[in-house]
Amino acid sequence: MSDIEETVESVQVNEDKEFDVEVEEHIEDEFAVDPTRYIFYRDRKEWADLEPVPQDDGPNPVVKIAYSEKFSDVYDYFRALLKNDEKTERAFALTADAIDLNAANYTVWHYRRVLLQALSKDLKEEMKYITNIIEEQPKNYQVWHHRRMVVEWLNDPSEELQFIADILSQDAKNYHAWQHRQWVIQEYKLWDNELEFVENLLEEDVRNNSAWNQRHFVISHTTGFSDPAVVEREIQYCLNQIRKAPHNESAWNYLKGMLQDRGLSSQPGLLERVLELKETHCSPYLLAFLFDCYEDALENIAQKEKVEEEEQKETLRKALEICQLLAQEKDTIRKEYWEFLGRSLRNKYGNGTLSDEPMNIWFERGIHLLVFKER
Amino acid sequence: MCVLFVTLARREKSICVSPFLQLSTFIISVAFPLITQNVRSAKENKLSLNYIRPWLCFWILHSLELLQEPIPAAVASDVCQFLARCQSPTGGFAGGPGQHAHLAPTYAAVNALCIIGTDEAYNVIDREKLLDFLWSVKQPDGSFVMHVGGEVDVRSAYCAASVASLTNILTPKLFENTTNWILSCQNWEGGLSGVPGLEAHGGYTFCGTAALVILGKEHMLDLKALLRWVVSRQMRFEGGFQGRCNKLVDGCYSFWQAGLLPLLHRALYKEGESELSQQRWMFEQQALQEYILLCCQNPTGGLLDKPGKSRDFYHTCYCLSGLSIAQHFGNMDNHYEVILGKEENRLAPTHPVYNICPEKVAQALQHFLRMPVPEVSRQPGGSGEDRPSDAAAASSSADLQS
Numbered sequence: 001m002s003d004i005e006e007t008v009e010s011v012q013v014n015e016d017k018e019f020d021v022e023v024e025e026h027i028e029d030e031f032a033v034d035p036t037r038y039i040f041y042r043d044r045k046e047w048a049d050l051e052p053v054p055q056d057d058g059p060n061p062v063v064k065i066a067y068s069e070k071f072s073d074v075y076d077y078f079r080a081l082l083k084n085d086e087k088t089e090r091a092f093a094l095t096a097d098a099i100d101l102n103a104a105n106y107t108v109w110h111y112r113r114v115l116l117q118a119l120s121k122d123l124k125e126e127m128k129y130i131t132n133i134i135e136e137q138p139k140n141y142q143v144w145h146h147r148r149m150v151v152e153w154l155n156d157p158s159e160e161l162q163f164i165a166d167i168l169s170q171d172a173k174n175y176h177a178w179q180h181r182q183w184v185i186q187e188y189k190l191w192d193n194e195l196e197f198v199e200n201l202l203e204e205d206v207r208n209n210s211a212w213n214q215r216h217f218v219i220s221h222t223t224g225f226s227d228p229a230v231v232e233r234e235i236q237y238c239l240n241q242i243r244k245a246p247h248n249e250s251a252w253n254y255l256k257g258m259l260q261d262r263g264l265s266s267q268p269g270l271l272e273r274v275l276e277l278k279e280t281h282c283s284p285y286l287l288a289f290l291f292d293c294y295e296d297a298l299e300n301i302a303q304k305e306k307v308e309e310e311e312q313k314e315t316l317r318k319a320l321e322i323c324q325l326l327a328q329e330k331d332t333i334r335k336e337y338w339e340f341l342g343r344s345l346r347n348k349y350g351n352g353t354l355s356d357e358p359m360n361i362w363f364e365r366g367i368h369l370l371v372f373k374e375r
Numbered sequence: 376m377c378v379l380f381v382t383l384a385r386r387e388k389s390i391c392v393s394p395f396l397q398l399s400t401f402i403i404s405v406a407f408p409l410i411t412q413n414v415r416s417a418k419e420n421k422l423s424l425n426y427i428r429p430w431l432c433f434w435i436l437h438s439l440e441l442l443q444e445p446i447p448a449a450v451a452s453d454v455c456q457f458l459a460r461c462q463s464p465t466g467g468f469a470g471g472p473g474q475h476a477h478l479a480p481t482y483a484a485v486n487a488l489c490i491i492g493t494d495e496a497y498n499v500i501d502r503e504k505l506l507d508f509l510w511s512v513k514q515p516d517g518s519f520v521m522h523v524g525g526e527v528d529v530r531s532a533y534c535a536a537s538v539a540s541l542t543n544i545l546t547p548k549l550f551e552n553t554t555n556w557i558l559s560c561q562n563w564e565g566g567l568s569g570v571p572g573l574e575a576h577g578g579y580t581f582c583g584t585a586a587l588v589i590l591g592k593e594h595m596l597d598l599k600a601l602l603r604w605v606v607s608r609q610m611r612f613e614g615g616f617q618g619r620c621n622k623l624v625d626g627c628y629s630f631w632q633a634g635l636l637p638l639l640h641r642a643l644y645k646e647g648e649s650e651l652s653q654q655r656w657m658f659e660q661q662a663l664q665e666y667i668l669l670c671c672q673n674p675t676g677g678l679l680d681k682p683g684k685s686r687d688f689y690h691t692c693y694c695l696s697g698l699s700i701a702q703h704f705g706n707m708d709n710h711y712e713v714i715l716g717k718e719e720n721r722l723a724p725t726h727p728v729y730n731i732c733p734e735k736v737a738q739a740l741q742h743f744l745r746m747p748v749p750e751v752s753r754q755p756g757g758s759g760e761d762r763p764s765d766a767a768a769a770s771s772s773a774d775l776q777s
Contacts, residue, residue, distance in 0.1 A: 053473075055472060056460060056472045057457070058456055058457060058472075060453040061457055062432065062453050062457045063431040063457075079473055105470075105474070106522055107469070107473075110475060141526055145525065145526040175573070178574065179570060182572045182573065186572075209574060209622070210619075213562070213563075213573065213574040216562075248621070249607065250621050254563070257563030257564055258563065333609055333610075334606050334659070336656070336657045336659070337602070337603075337657045340651065344648070344650045
């Protein structure tokens, strides 16, 4: 999604004046020919054998794009190459021009890959090429996919971690970069230094949710989260980060995410540590975490043979108190949600009717709620 | 800067100008016929309009239908003919005439044609070839690549499920293992990532969830964890939604994120949840409307990401879609509205799975269900990526010149 957000810009006319082309004037001037000036493909002698293919938009095109002359020229010739299935050096060179004009054209990238194979091109050179393109346009799907293909063909990931680290240094949350990084690490088993890498990123920005995700990724694929020593270390890490930045949702989410499978109340002493933090480092996230602890406790109480009714009532009361606090005061943007959770909890663990909520009319009437029409 | 703007905007809330007349005029008379590409030096040029023209059709048509602006018949017909040229001879739709088919423009083209909803529109779609295309991008592990030789992520499953269900070419075999693959994208945060292992992200979460809804398997998600994640994405100050935890608000997430709440509401209801509200989605509807109306409008028409950004059709479509979600709760039988500002701010309701108007969904389903599901006994399309001896892919490049 990110490339759509980033790449779709406003509609503006801003013709590239550079190519309004005084080239015509200079063609006759043999003494002042500038070797670096751009020549349209239609004017290049070595392309004269190829008939350009204009884009077939049809007689009444919609969302017509006002291409520059340069763009049309390059792509008219690209279509010609495609039509003839030409697999030559000149075709390969043209794909670079086509990509330069529109790096999101997946048809061109695909063709370039075909040519890389057909012409047995130097893939190390291609790595340099794709490195430059990604540096310029790091939020494009096609460029990263292309790099992945080249790395696979070369079977050489040796530059990857450094390269991705460089891209991340420019935007530490680039989704494509992280995706490529995870692929490289998994494919080539490059786990060894990744936790350290993550910790450095979190040192720079403890709120970097991508880094927290990577932390979870590394640990779950290496030691796992079943080892109590690992869990304790991670809890300690989280609580330390929370002390430094109490309103950092990522740290709280990580803490919960790590423990939720086993149940939050399975971790002895955790509730107490969080209650202690509540005095000095309170936040809506801390309160939500407490709620989750109580909810988990209720779940466990319900499953025990000897149900301590007082204990259950008290836990329920505390949980509902937090719901109300969040809904009314501490996290009002999520009022609907916290109130729903409160009703849900009361319904499940309380004994009886919900006095302050209207009865669920749909059930009464037997109306099947369809949020939208079914088939 | 965004924060300052939001504060000022809130104070001036009484001045709630209706933007929409300007927007419709802009779209119909100016933008639709001709989109001028910013053609500065390629290095600065982040625009890639050339591969997303079916998207432009969808974004614009959907915006118009939300605004309840009729689409002139001539324009509708022109769109049909243009999209027909974007259809690949081997099935599916491409970003433009002569390009390879790709699931994203396929999704957009089918949606656009369903919005138009005429027989001419429906007839554009070659259902048999479309099914061939879907098989050609299907992977044995249940995922789909976006195009032959392309990348995998959860968007593709949504695009495939959306077009397959609307055009009645969906078979269980086509989506074998897809459910499990999508489920593996739900992560420790509760949301879904683009591929397993990555960060939870609004766009991908919407795609994965909506795909599962289409397949009837949304109950297999950890709905409670997903619900907690998505409601937490609403920004307590701005009122809009962020795409990922600890990132910035963006108007387009008004749909991708807020649009999850109707899906979850229904999913929870089906699971026997009795305490759901009968009047409100589980997000702050008013706050989202405030963000969109007060902070996401360009004074000359069109909507955007956040103050300071420029307008574009993508944001126009998804801000309006999100606004519609925020305005309408429920369905035909039980419908509550919350309209911020003037009556004329009311948009048409949108279907939370397909993001076209519900009537258009029903109409399309009705049309295509009369047709038999095409007979194709196929295996998944082989490797999703180019391989050195991928002769098929190589020669197909010659086929695609229309």
